[in-house]
Amino acid sequence: MTAKKKPKVYLTRKLPDAVETRMRELFDADLNVDDVPRSREELLAAVQSADVLVPTVTDRIDEGLIEAAGPGLKLIACFSNGTDHIDVEAAARKGITVTNTPNVLTEDTADMTIAMILALQRRLVEGARVLTDRPGEWAGWSPTWMLGRRIWGKRIGIIGMGRIGTAVARRAKAFGISIHYHNRKRVSPATEDELEATYWDSLDQMLARVDIVSVNCPSTPATFHLLSARRLALMQPTSVIINTARGDVIDEAALIKCLREGKIAGAALDVFENEPAVNPKLVRLANENKVVLLPHMGSATIEGRIDMGDKVIINIRTFFDGHRPPNRVLPGR
Ligand code: DGY
Numbered sequence: 001m002t003a004k005k006k007p008k009v010y011l012t013r014k015l016p017d018a019v020e021t022r023m024r025e026l027f028d029a030d031l032n033v034d035d036v037p038r039s040r041e042e043l044l045a046a047v048q049s050a051d052v053l054v055p056t057v058t059d060r061i062d063e064g065l066i067e068a069a070g071p072g073l074k075l076i077a078c079f080s081n082g083t084d085h086i087d088v089e090a091a092a093r094k095g096i097t098v099t100n101t102p103n104v105l106t107e108d109t110a111d112m113t114i115a116m117i118l119a120l121q122r123r124l125v126e127g128a129r130v131l132t133d134r135p136g137e138w139a140g141w142s143p144t145w146m147l148g149r150r151i152w153g154k155r156i157g158i159i160g161m162g163r164i165g166t167a168v169a170r171r172a173k174a175f176g177i178s179i180h181y182h183n184r185k186r187v188s189p190a191t192e193d194e195l196e197a198t199y200w201d202s203l204d205q206m207l208a209r210v211d212i213v214s215v216n217c218p219s220t221p222a223t224f225h226l227l228s229a230r231r232l233a234l235m236q237p238t239s240v241i242i243n244t245a246r247g248d249v250i251d252e253a254a255l256i257k258c259l260r261e262g263k264i265a266g267a268a269l270d271v272f273e274n275e276p277a278v279n280p281k282l283v284r285l286a287n288e289n290k291v292v293l294l295p296h297m298g299s300a301t302i303e304g305r306i307d308m309g310d311k312v313i314i315n316i317r318t319f320f321d322g323h324r325p326p327n328r329v330l331p332g333r
Contacts, residue, residue, distance in 0.1 A: 007320050008072070010050035012038045012059050015079065016302065019309025026313065027052070040065075047073050052316055054079055055086070057296075058276075063090040075325075077315045079308055081105055081299070084219040084246060089331045098329045099315035103163060104307035105299035110167035112298040113214055113244045114175070116268035117156075119292045120240055121212075122148040126289040149238075149265075152176035157210030159203065159226065160217025160245065161187050168214055169195045182206050183217075207234045212242065219246035229254035233263060240266040244298040247272040256281045259290055268292040 009027040014020070014035035023029040030050070032038065037058050038046070047053060047069040055061050057080045066087055076091055078100045091098050119125055127146055130138055156172045158165045161183040169179045179197040186192070186199050200206035203226070207213060213235065217223050227241070227250040235241075241264065243250055252273040258264045268291065272278050275296060285291045299305070315325040 007051040007316065008049065009052040009054060009077075009316060010046040011054045011079075012043070012046075013056045013079070015054075015309050016305050018306055019313070022309075022313055026317065044068055051075070052077055052319075054312055054316075056080055057082060057085055059085060061086045061091075063087045066090040066094055066096065069094060069096065075099065075316060075319050077312045077319075077325075078329075079312050082218055082246065083329050086329075088329055092331045097319060097325065099312075099319075099325045099327045100329050101308040101311040102327055104311060105304045106163045106167050108301045108304045109164050109244050109298040110171055112270060112294075113164075113168045113216070113242055114171045116242050116244065116270065116292060116294070117151065117172075117212055117214075117240075120242070120266050120268040121151055123289070125292050154178075154211040155180055155209065156212040156214055157182065157200070157206045158214045158216055159183075159249075160215065160223075161197075162216065162218075164244075165214070165216035166191065166195075168216055169197060172214075177212070180206055180210050204231060204234055207231055208236070211236070211239050213239065215241065215243040215245045215249050217245055217249060219248050223249050225249070225251040227251060227255070229257070232258045235264050237263055238265050240264065240268070242268045244270045247275055252279055252282070256285065259285055266290055266292075268294075270294040270298050271296055 006028040009023060010030045011032055014032050020031055043059065043065055047065055049070060051072045052075045053073060054077050061076060073096055076086060076096055076098045078086060078098065081100055081102050083098060083100050086098055088098050123146055152175060154177050156177045156179060158169055158181040161181040165181065173179055173195055179195045180200060181197055182200045182203045192199065225248065229251055232254050255267060256279065259267060278293065282291060282293060286293045311327060315327055318325045
């Protein structure tokens with residue numbers, strides 16, 4: 001009896017050691033030990049020879065790339081929750097299955113959202129910089145120095161009440177923040193009761209009434225620039241925006257303008273419209289302590305990244321065992 005041939009799995013980035021070790025045991029794994037992002041040419045060569053592609057959010061797997069895939073490519077097993085970097089429709093047309101890694105980064109991303117609310121409202125980055133960038137300047141405690149904004153008693157407006165939005169709401173409630181949300185559909189009455197959450201069918205109306213806006217929806221054609229110049233103008237001048245989802249949900253140029261003109265009070269952004277490029281105007285605002293910027297760290301915990309890798313492995317194994325993988329992504333979702 002001949003041993004079953006291991007599927008050829010191409011990883012576009014370096015994954016945690018434990019994940020790569022397991023991948024090497026189970027598959028004919030082509031690793032990226034140097035973690036240098038793969039070029040278009042390298043990806044083109046990979047899709048022509050591999051059975052499975054394991055991309056991350058840093059790879060654009062568009063129609064052209066998918067069309068160029070060889071007959072062997074049967075699965076795109078994303079090492080990511082979001083799949084906005086994959087043309088899922090094109091993959092379906094070519095008969096290629098797409099999977100993702102939901103659930104395992106929910107809590108970490110929700111933690112980061114709360115951390116960013118606190119960082120912005122309590123001036124954490126600014127305060128830390130006083131001690132590290134200008135040592136000796138601190139003259140001691142003062143009743144009127146480095147005053148931030150209280151979190152307790154404020155209203156948060158969560159855009160996208162999926163897994164991550166709901167996890168943000170649970171944490172925010174524990175901080176004494178009242179929960180408001182806008183979503184394609186209302187969450188269950190039990191969840192609304194648990195969170196004492198108010199549903200807003202109208203995003204415009206919610207934006208005008210909350211103190212903190214948290215973006216937790218995926219990037220889709222329908223959410224592109226959802227927070228447009230017109231909608232940003234509806235927010236209160238004391239309100240702030242937190243984005244741990246995707247940069248293009250906010251019209252970044254309009255946000256910068258609103259921040260400059262004092263139409264909103266601040267923003268904390270973990271994601272950007274042209275990632276990894278960050279608009280220099282945002283960097284300037286960060287240097288003036290008007291915004292907090294992070295380099296897409298929402299899910300960056302070792303536990304989370306190992307869990308994501310485990311999900312990728314389960315999806316690949318299930319697929320090659322002839323079953324439907326648990327985290328299949330269907331077109332149009
Ligand atoms: C994802 O997996 O979609 C996240 O953005 C990574 O942090």
